Amino acid sequence: GDSVTQTEGQVTVSESKSLIINCTYSATSIGYPNLFWYVRYPGEGLQLLLKVITAGQKGSSRGFEATYNKEATSFHLQKASVQESDSAVYYCALSDKAGNTGKLIFGLGTTLQVQP
């Protein structure tokens, strides 16, 4: 079945340092999945951070970037310089099959803690 694997547990980064959260996926549909990064800030709901639907393309938002690499089946999240306000839980997800189920497959989530 479809699956998403991302950097496990908590990642601690000092403010202004760079960040990478790894995400790899396995998709069983004939086509290519849509790929997403969602974020949940403390006390808030799950928000879409960025989305890429075409292999080889890069998505970006709020200084974060992720490139859809179909050869490596990866969608790593990167940021050149993190801020304390980036502290949150980040989820990589894919949407695979067409039809109405709209099923998103999520990774376990990665907690980012940015130290001042």
Added chain:
Amino acid sequence: AQTIHQWPVAEIKAVGSPLSLGCTIKGKSSPNLYWYWQATGGTLQQLFYSITVGQVESVVQLNLSASRPKDDQFILSTEKLLLSHSGFYLCAWSRTGGRDTQYFGPGTRLLVL
């Protein structure tokens, strides 16, 4: 702008008691609606989806049921809670089904004792 509201924010319930969680979407007609669940330490799993009023499809069997009594309302319920029902419940909507972007509500945290 579309808004999604979930209630209650949190619940503590006894094993064997009934449960009803709600979700309302404003500002979008005929949305596709979804229920997701996350156990502590687990990943988010889709439980149900609905493309129209009165029609709900189950994705994962967890002794829960869902209903869509109105275009903008999605209800998750059970008559008898289990300890394993504890976790975080999220409602989401999308404009269409398939691979369309889903937008999530703030969630309901449930603790079953």
